[in-house]
Amino acid sequence: MKVPPLSRRPSQPRASVQPKPISPARTAAFEILMLVAEGKGNSDDLLHSSRTAQLSPEDRNLATALVLGTLRWQIALDAKIQPLLQRPDQRLAEPVAIALRLGAFQLVHLDRIPPHAALNESVELTRASGQAHAAGMVNAILRKLASAKPPGQPLHESTAAIARRLGHPQWLVERWVARYGREAAIRICEAGQREPGEPSFFDEAPDVDLPRMDDGSRLVAELAAASVPQAERIWDACAAPGGKALVLSHRLPSATILASDVSARRLGAMRTRLAQYSYAANIQTEVVDATVPPPSVGDFDLILADVPCSGTGTLARNPEIRLRLEASDLARQASRQCQILRAALSRLRPGGRLLYSTCSLEPEECEQVVEAVTAEAEFAATIRVLPLDPLLDGLTVSGRFREPLADAVRGAYLRTLPGVHPGDGFFAALLERSV
Ligand SMILES: C[S@@+](CC[C@H](N)C(=O)[O-])C[C@H]1O[C@@H](n2cnc3c(N)ncnc32)[C@H](O)[C@@H]1O
Numbered sequence: 328m329k330v331p332p333l334s335r336r337p338s339q340p341r342a343s344v345q346p347k348p349i350s351p352a353r354t355a356a357f358e359i360l361m362l363v364a365e366g367k368g369n370s371d372d373l374l375h376s377s378r379t380a381q382l383s384p385e386d387r388n389l390a391t392a393l394v395l396g397t398l399r400w401q402i403a404l405d406a407k408i409q410p411l412l413q414r415p416d417q418r419l420a421e422p423v424a425i426a427l428r429l430g431a432f433q434l435v436h437l438d439r440i441p442p443h444a445a446l447n448e449s450v451e452l453t454r455a456s457g458q459a460h461a462a463g464m465v466n467a468i469l470r471k472l473a474s475a476k477p478p479g480q481p482l483h484e485s486t487a488a489i490a491r492r493l494g495h496p497q498w499l500v501e502r503w504v505a506r507y508g509r510e511a512a513i514r515i516c517e518a519g520q521r522e523p524g525e526p527s528f529f530d531e532a533p534d535v536d537l538p539r540m541d542d543g544s545r546l547v548a549e550l551a552a553a554s555v556p557q558a559e560r561i562w563d564a565c566a567a568p569g570g571k572a573l574v575l576s577h578r579l580p581s582a583t584i585l586a587s588d589v590s591a592r593r594l595g596a597m598r599t600r601l602a603q604y605s606y607a608a609n610i611q612t613e614v615v616d617a618t619v620p621p622p623s624v625g626d627f628d629l630i631l632a633d634v635p636c637s638g639t640g641t642l643a644r645n646p647e648i649r650l651r652l653e654a655s656d657l658a659r660q661a662s663r664q665c666q667i668l669r670a671a672l673s674r675l676r677p678g679g680r681l682l683y684s685t686c687s688l689e690p691e692e693c694e695q696v697v698e699a700v701t702a703e704a705e706f707a708a709t710i711r712v713l714p715l716d717p718l719l720d721g722l723t724v725s726g727r728f729r730e731p732l733a734d735a736v737r738g739a740y741l742r743t744l745p746g747v748h749p750g751d752g753f754f755a756a757l758l759e760r761s762v
Pocket residue numbers: 544564565566567568569570571572587588589590593615616617618633634635636667
């Protein structure tokens with residue numbers, strides 16, 4: 328069964344929410360979910376904004392759990408709520424849909440929340456947001472959900488049912504089943520529903536001052552650093568928020584690194600972050616559009632093109648991507664990725680190497696970009712794709728991750744999958760210029 332969208336668009340104008348008698352954490356979570364639904368921000372930025380600044384640490388934690396959990400489970404929650412509506416095709420006003428999802432998320436997934444608190448506060452949020460006429464309906468549906476038995480697992484689950492149960496869009500799950508197999512697709516979906524775990528991939532001396540970052544992201548940065556250990560000039564062409572630039576800086580202290588990004592706002596935040604690491608003095612920053620870098624950018628021994636992408640390898644961290652992304656977005660992303668890769672390759676010195684990476688699971692943004700650009704007349708004779716396994720063998724990865732990591736190299740490419748390998752899902756390819 329395909330679940331129609333629960334809320335109608337465009338949404339009704341949003342009325343201000345009175346904080347009393349609703350808890351501050353739920354008020355903040357409701358407001359942030361409204362802004363995300365209206366396309367006025369992403370959850371991560373909003374959870375670190377003035378909207379949560381006044382909350383106690385406990386309330387901030389609860390608001391974060393409510394926002395991220397509700398977004399992660401939105402598709403699955405809507406599939407539970409839909410059949411309980413008076414008319415299954417009924418489209419709800421956005422505030423009503425969000426109050427229902429917020430209540431349903433707590434009832435189904437947070438056993439530390441008393442059901443009456445989840446239910447009553449969703450009813451109050453419905454009223455406070457100017458939808459008092461729907462308060463009775465929200466109450467009735469959440470009561471039914473609270474008393475419903477959890478469904479048993481069917482013997483055979485269709486792809487549509489997996490997508491519904493694990494809160495992912497069916498079209499994405501179908502792609503993953505086709506490309507990575509059913510078992511891996513289920514593990515990807517399960518990972519998308521969990522809080523991102525603690526980094527655990529690398530064997531590290533306790534005094535190493537590296538930023539806390541996702542294991543997959545770190546792996547890409549380590550591979551880049553290991554690919555040209557003698558690099559003198561490095562360009563990190565899509566650098567913000569700067570995690571990989573810091574790894575490069577730490578691993579290759581005698582190199583000069585240009586860390587650039589097209590976004591002045593993101594670059595500004597990155598500068599503040601870099602200033603906290605004394606070794607990062609070898610990083611220069613500049614606003615540069617990597618699709619058309621100015622001549623001043625120069626030529627490099629090593630380029631990291633960690634390009635903007637759909638982010639389907641990061642759905643646990645960025646839960647709303649799955650609610651916004653459409654299949655047609657992939658071609659648009661690929662076109663920009665090809666532009667960046669072409670421009671970056673043209674700044675590689677003879678003998679220089681470029682690591683192309685994405686946090687996408689979609690081949691259109693990964694293998695297909697590398698294959699399309701390296702086949703172009705300008706690059707076909709001078710650029711070759713190098714195997715990644717010799718570099719992987721040299722990394723200080725925890726013993727228990729050695730085997731899964733070996734499995735992550737397919738042909739010349741690195742492909743990690745959330746839930747199958749540690750960390751977010753990443754793709755990497757290493758290219759070398761001969762002349
Ligand atoms: C995947 S993020 C990079 C993450 C970063 N390498 C790190 O490890 O922290 C992609 C970045 O590309 C930037 N970007 C998007 N379009 C760009 C362009 N045309 N030129 C340069 N940077 C771009 C985005 O602003 C974003 O910061």
